[in-house]
Amino acid sequence: MNNRQLFLRHVAQTxxxxxxxxxxxxxxxxxxxxxxxxxxxxxxxxxxxxxxxKHPDVVAAIKKQADxxxxxxxxxxxxxSPQVQYATLLTQHLPDSLNCVYFTNSGxxxxxGALKLARRATGRTDVIACNNSYHGSSLxxxxxxxxxxxxxxxxxxxxxxxxYDYNSEEMIQAIGPQTSCVIIETIQAEAGVITPDVSxxxxxxxxxxxxxxxxxxxxxxxxxxxxGTLWGFEHYGIIPDILLLGKALGGGMPLGAFISSHxxxxxxxxxxxxxxxxxxxxxxxxxxxxxxxxxxxxxxxLIASVTEKEQVFHSLLVHPAIKAVRSKGLLLAVxxxxxxxxxxxxxxxxxxxxxxxxxxxxxxxxRIAPPLTITNEEVASACEILLSCx
Numbered sequence: 003m004n005n006r007q008l009f010l011r012h013v014a015q016t017x018x019x020x021x022x023x024x025x026x027x028x029x030x031x032x033x034x035x036x037x038x039x040x041x042x043x044x045x046x047x048x049x050x051x052x053x054x055x056k057h058p059d060v061v062a063a064i065k066k067q068a069d070x071x072x073x074x075x076x077x078x079x080x081x082x083s084p085q086v087q088y089a090t091l092l093t094q095h096l097p098d099s100l101n102c103v104y105f106t107n108s109g110x111x112x113x114x115g116a117l118k119l120a121r122r123a124t125g126r127t128d129v130i131a132c133n134n135s136y137h138g139s140s141l142x143x144x145x146x147x148x149x150x151x152x153x154x155x156x157x158x159x160x161x162x163x164x165x166y167d168y169n170s171e172e173m174i175q176a177i178g179p180q181t182s183c184v185i186i187e188t189i190q191a192e193a194g195v196i197t198p199d200v201s202x203x204x205x206x207x208x209x210x211x212x213x214x215x216x217x218x219x220x221x222x223x224x225x226x227x228x229x230g231t232l233w234g235f236e237h238y239g240i241i242p243d244i245l246l247l248g249k250a251l252g253g254g255m256p257l258g259a260f261i262s263s264h265x266x267x268x269x270x271x272x273x274x275x276x277x278x279x280x281x282x283x284x285x286x287x288x289x290x291x292x293x294x295x296x297x298x299x300x301x302x303x304l305i306a307s308v309t310e311k312e313q314v315f316h317s318l319l320v321h322p323a324i325k326a327v328r329s330k331g332l333l334l335a336v337x338x339x340x341x342x343x344x345x346x347x348x349x350x351x352x353x354x355x356x357x358x359x360x361x362x363x364x365x366x367x368x369r370i371a372p373p374l375t376i377t378n379e380e381v382a383s384a385c386e387i388l389l390s391c392x
Contacts, residue, residue, distance in 0.1 A: 005036070023357070028055035031373050031380060033357060044358040044384055046373045049191075049223045049333070052250040053298045054375040060253045063294035067287045077105065077280045084289035091293055092261065095232060095300075097241045102267040105259050105284025109222035109248025110138025112258035113185075115278050116244045117142050117160075119262065120183035120216045122277060123269045128162040128180045130173065130215075134193035134363040135165075137185060137220055137246075146185055149363055169199045174209050181215040183244070188234035191223040194335040194364025195328040200238050207240045216266070222248035222258070226296070227305035227374055229331035230312070237330075253295025255288040304374040308332050314378055315370065318385035323392045334370035336388070341365040350391035356384055 003011070005024055024036040031054055033041040046052065053060070067084060074080060089103035106112045121127060131137075135148035144153055145160035153159060162180075166173035168190055177184060184206065190196035210217040219242035224234040228250070231237055235245075243266065248258035270277035299305065308331045315334055319327050325337040338344050344360050347368065351358060359369045368388070372380075 021352075023352075030054045030056075031376050039355060041352075041355045041357040042372075042380060042384055044356060044370055044372050046371055047249075047254070048359070048369075049228055049249045049371045050252075051254055052226050052228065052374045053253070053295050053302075053304065054373040055254070057253070057295065057298055059298050060291050060294045063253075063290040064255070064287055067290035070286075072287060073282065073285060077283045082284070082286050082289075084286040084293065085284045088289045088293040088296075091296060092247075092259070096245070096261065099241060099243075099263050100245055100261045102264045103259050103261050104267065104270075104278065105257065105289065106248075106280060107256055107283050107285075108138070108258045109220075109246060110140050110143050110258070111280070111283065112222065112246045112248055112260040113137040113143040113146070113220070114140060116185070116218050116246055116260040116262075117146070117183070118278055119244060119260065119266060119270060120218065123266045124182045124214060124216060126180055126182035126215075128164065128178075128182060129160070130164050130166065130176055130181055130184045132168045132173070132186050132190065133165050134168065134190060134196070135185075135187055135220075136192040136362055137187075137222075152362070168193070168196055169202050171202075174202070174205055177206075177209045177213055177215055179213055181210075181213060183216040183218050184210055185218040185220060187220045187224070188238075189224045189229060189330045189333065191333060192362040192364070194337065194361050194367045195330060195333055197328075197330055198238065203238050203240050210243070216243040218242060218244040218246065220246040222246055223371075224330065224333060226250035227299055227308060227331075228333050228371065230305065230308040231331075232305060234330070250295070251292050252288050253291040253293075255285075255291040257284070257288040257292050299374070308374060311376060311378060311381055314381045315385065318382060319388065321389050321392050328367075332370070332372060332374060332376070335361060335364060335367040336370060337364070337367045338392075339366065344368055347388065347391045351387055354387045354391065356387045 025033050026036050027034045093101050131146040133148040137143045145163045148165050245261045251257045328335045361367050
């Protein structure tokens with residue numbers, strides 16, 4: 003049997019019709035399949051590969067750490083240099099109140115940890131989340147996901163979770179004395195790149211502070227320069243109580259984190275002890291890779307050109323079939339008339355060696371989230387292919 007047959011037989015499938023490309027290597031902004039075909043990657047592993055694929059600094063950091071040690075002990079009991087150094091680097095580039103990092107295996111696990119932290123720190127149970135939000139796929143994260151199609155088959159879920167529209171006054175008014183936390187994406191990604199109204203976001207922050215609820219920003223997709231600033235919340239002058247990171251955090255390796263203040267985070271250390279625990283979260287190889295990736299992002303000043311590349315996309319993606327192009331930096335949603343138009347266009351693009359995808363809650367939109375290393379010439383080439391497919 004070939005790899006495709008083995009894949010369909012022995013690897014758990016997440017959809018009835020997976021893309022099924024057999025990728026044998028990846029470098030920079032390109033993927034290479036088993037037939038030697040080269041694809042321009044327009045989604046970067048869903049916002050994971052912000053510095054491109056297989057950056058030599060990340061590979062070197064992985065090799066060095068593998069030579070030193072792999073897993074040695076569950077998280078938090080031994081001083082492991084990659085965790086310490088990466089947590090220090092992250093907090094050096096965050097507001098003073100976000101000074102304590104808990105590394106996890108993924109963004110989903112970061113969501114779970116943050117929900118536990120909010121309940122433990124406030125002594126409250128209710129959670130307010132947004133419609134059309136995505137925070138992961140485990141049961142707690144699924145409970146705060148804002149779409150009944152994805153939730154319903156797995157009920158009963160976490161009680162006391164209330165969903166409201168992003169940018170709505172109803173959401174602000176719902177925050178009350180039983181609210182442990184409000185969890186939102188700084189930019190709603192899976193909804194098709196929906197940005198917050200600044201005044202709404204500020205009133206949300208003020209209301210949380212007023213009633214003692216914690217404000218959680220999910221920057222799992224929009225962090226690490228994706229939106230044109232290192233962190234998405236920098237656009238709005240609002241600081242969360244808890245920040246969720248993942249995707250690009252690991253430099254291509256599996257890694258997530260929830261970040262808060264020492265005061266809040268220390269509530270997980272007692273009554274009960276080990277209030278949150280993970281075996282492989284913050285794996286030393288993943289932390290070494292992630293730190294190398296962040297250092298590349300900062301040293302090569304990749305964020306500085308994000309807005310310019312965003313504008314190139316906007317200037318070129320003009321076509322009667324395109325209803326709208328929404329964006330925040332290099333996170334773009336190209337809206338078409340239907341899901342069928344999107345899937346047809348994506349398949350045609352794949353035939354022309356351009357790899358892209360769609361959004362969970364905006365299936366009539368093409369996802370564009372390339373490595374930040376994409377060049378203006380590659381942006382032009384990608385747009386030309388998309389327009390020809392349309």
